[in-house]
Amino acid sequence: MPREAEISLNERAFIQQALQEDLRLDGRAFDAFRPLQLTFGDEYGVADVQLGKTRVIARVSVEVTTPPPERKFDGVFQIITEFSPMASPAFEIGRPTDAEVILSRILEKAIRRSNALDTESLCIIAGLKCFALRADVHIVDHDGGLIDASCIAVMAALQHFRRPDVIVEGERATVLSVREREPIPLSILHQPLCVTFSYFEDEDVFLVDANAAEEQVRQGEVIVTMNRHGEVCQIAKYGGATMDPLAILNCTNIALQKVRELSKFIQARLDEDAAKRNAGGLLAELSAENAR
Template identity: 50%
Template sequence: MPKDADLSANERSFILDALHGNVRLDGRPFDQFRPLTLSFGEEHGHVTAHLGKTSVIVRISAEVTIPRPQRESDGIFTVSVELNDMASPAFETGRQSEFEVQFSRILDKIIRRSNALDTESLCIAKGSSCWNVRADVHIVDLDGGLVDTCCLAIMTGLLHFRLPEAIVREGQVIVYSPEEKVPVALNLTKLPLSITFTIYDEGKVFLLDPTAKEEAVSEGAVIIALDKTGEIALYSKPDGTPADPLNMVSCSTVALEKVRELSKFISAQLEADLKRREQKKSTAESSAANER
């Protein structure tokens, strides 16, 4: 993750000395996430995730297109990330940095290449038409934990999204409006989520969910992405100091525990949003009946 945070030598020393004394600047235990919230827009697939001060907006959309020649029975799924200098001075609008390339590849491996979304279910007519599902990720504010926040927001958005019904009639694709036929949920085969640890003290100390300042003084990072069954989508230590093997095993155990907690959290938030929508619909129908 970017290490361009503007820290003085005194700040770096203070943060590291505190960690050696088993203390984080925000008072969290080493294995605890910052406060996490999810909110939903009126459109299905519009999700805002806040992890501490890090904020990400995801919009899921779909359009009918032609399948790729080599995958005639599959639909298309893409993830597009927007990083700009409003989110962090480490980014430069309009110019892709090495970090942005690496970050996009990590998201692609965790979500798209893990086949979390069943692309065969997006096929409308073999070789001629399919759905192109797109996840647009906008980084609003960055204070560490970017991969974890984006993964959580994208997967929540995919679960929240509803795909219109579509059929082929006389060679033409007909897409039904929500009023004509109720849209359906996407077919997700798994829910991979990312857990990031940063490394300190020559691989002896690990922090879960680091802030930007903690990332800036770290000696490397470990990214573990898996679903609640323990199936691994990504296990990566891209750079930095070698890590202690026993601590790596401990991180894997903690990661699985946290992914299961996050999966339950996402389910609860989706259920609460569904109840809110049903209540709003019921109120609107009652008002319409009274007006008649």
């Protein structure tokens, strides 16, 4: 079975020695993220996130379907993860690794189960028709921090996406095209984001956004999911290292600060994209009519 290329014993000892001296190999502070880039595609609902050398692309799509009988007034929302063999030699199509299982589980709890998306707004006709929303997460390049980058990509894609408008006449629903009516943004109730802390028990150190080499050396990890209002959506711990409760509480305080910074960053990129689209869209047409 394919495996991740492991670092040597000398590299492992070097990283541990650097942490004892309060240093990281790339010169970052212990609570600092790598450089973050967020770009949107030409169509709505495509977000490309680059966190250091890690790259994740999320794409949101929608179709009309029949709601499940037990949830007649809700739409359908699901998150699908896909690990490309190009990202790492450890990934293989059709054979999910532990990393893929953990990522799917974390995103499911962080976004779908925390009701970040108002699924009732996806209902068209109760019990007959609804929108089925699907977020595909493609891991293009892996250098650590997959959970944080994937959560940013999915939330950015959901906020960027626009669903088609519908006209309902009795039990008949007509889905309108983009030319007929402007598509509608999704109803986002809150914006949960993940911050992963890598724990080194021997040095009693927590690192934010560890790269692939640091992830191989760590003895445990804590994933804190919060929104910018300070509401904790989930706390997940993996690894056998023991952790002090006060240390985890300190992690939530750091996570809140990071989540607020990430939320502002995402909103700024969304505003830039909206301004770019409006420059050649309706505003340009209106200004042309005024000029005439």
